[in-house]
Amino acid sequence: MTPSQGPRDDARHDSGFIDIGGVPQWVTLSGRGPPLLVLSGPGVAFSRMPRLFASWEAAFTVVQWDQPGAGSTGPMALSLERLVTDGLAVAQAVRARLGVARVAVLGVSGGSVVGLSMAARRPDLIGIYAGTGQFTDWGAQDALSYDLVLAAARDRGDAAALAELEALGPPPYADAAADAVKSKYAGALTPAEQAAADPALFAPPEGAPEIDQRALAMAAYEAVRGELMRFRARDLGPVATPLVFLQGAADLYSVSSVVAAYAREIGARFVPVEGGGHAAYLLPETAGLLVAHVRPLAG
Numbered sequence: 001m002t003p004s005q006g007p008r009d010d011a012r013h014d015s016g017f018i019d020i021g022g023v024p025q026w027v028t029l030s031g032r033g034p035p036l037l038v039l040s041g042p043g044v045a046f047s048r049m050p051r052l053f054a055s056w057e058a059a060f061t062v063v064q065w066d067q068p069g070a071g072s073t074g075p076m077a078l079s080l081e082r083l084v085t086d087g088l089a090v091a092q093a094v095r096a097r098l099g100v101a102r103v104a105v106l107g108v109s110g111g112s113v114v115g116l117s118m119a120a121r122r123p124d125l126i127g128i129y130a131g132t133g134q135f136t137d138w139g140a141q142d143a144l145s146y147d148l149v150l151a152a153a154r155d156r157g158d159a160a161a162l163a164e165l166e167a168l169g170p171p172p173y174a175d176a177a178a179d180a181v182k183s184k185y186a187g188a189l190t191p192a193e194q195a196a197a198d199p200a201l202f203a204p205p206e207g208a209p210e211i212d213q214r215a216l217a218m219a220a221y222e223a224v225r226g227e228l229m230r231f232r233a234r235d236l237g238p239v240a241t242p243l244v245f246l247q248g249a250a251d252l253y254s255v256s257s258v259v260a261a262y263a264r265e266i267g268a269r270f271v272p273v274e275g276g277g278h279a280a281y282l283l284p285e286t287a288g289l290l291v292a293h294v295r296p297l298a299g
Contacts, residue, residue, distance in 0.1 A: 012098075013030050014029040023074070024074075032057065035061045038063065040110075042221055042224055047065075047072070049204070059295055065090045079223075080231075091118070102124070103127060104295075106132065106290070107131045109254065116233055116236065123241040127241070128244065130294050131246070136233040139230070139232075149161075149185040161185060165185065176225055189277060234265075245269070246271050247259050247270065247280065248272075248277040249272040
């Protein structure tokens with residue numbers, strides 16, 4: 001990893017390949033302050049959206065990792081165990097690079113399964129774990145999600161959505177194509193998220209090669225889909241790492257009531273993000289919540 005040609009200030013701007021399990025994997029660090037490793041869902045490369053978390057860089061050194069099969073990291077056989085193991089290796093490399101005791105981790109959507117699993121395994125390495133769009137019991141959240149989006153379609157009188165959802169029926173589903181039917185309703189942005197989702201935030205870095213991000217994400221999801229659907233945070237056992245869930249109050253995908261129940265059960269902190277859904281990380285107030293709840297235990 002070598003310094004990039006970033007702005008000449010006191011912030012860090014590094015990018016490059018790190019050997020993880022014998023495979024070169026792309027990692028970027030940008031910002032100042034303690035490191036915050038942001039974990040996207042499998043197959044999604046947040047490093048190709050550098051403006052998305054730019055506002056966080058005043059408080060954190062934001063670390064983006066192109067997971068196997070995403071962005072600049074090449075494809076390989078994927079499993080949840082591989083993602084957890086590689087994620088921990090990335091965190092160790094960042095700790096050594098920055099000379100800190102621990103690394104904070106933020107898991108987003110499918111990345112929350114990887115991140116929470118990392119936190120359970122290595123409390124000596126992960127100083128604090130935060131989740132948004134958090135999955136704590138994929139099957140239970142999936143079933144409740146269907147009920148909620150079906151009820152919402154009825155309430156707004158959306159005959160087309162109602163017909164499609166009723167024809168689909170409740171989960172579990174046989175394949176990712178069926179998942180996508182429900183997801184297009186459950187994962188829709190809330191009005192507040194839509195207002196914050198400036199298309200410029202998702203633009204790739206200048207000169208970046210073109211990739212089919214959606215195809216990579218679908219391929220990665222299909223590879224680990226079975227493991228994700230079986231995921232139950234309770235199976236991880238006691239988690240010594242401090243946990244905080246910054247959960248969209250209107251998340252109809254990784255349904256927040258299930259996350260809140262898990263947080264109460266284990267004594268973790270649950271912080272509802274008003275106006276937020278499954279993409280609550282888009283909202284400006286999420287940066288403030290990270291500073292308030294995560295930064296004191298980061299690094």
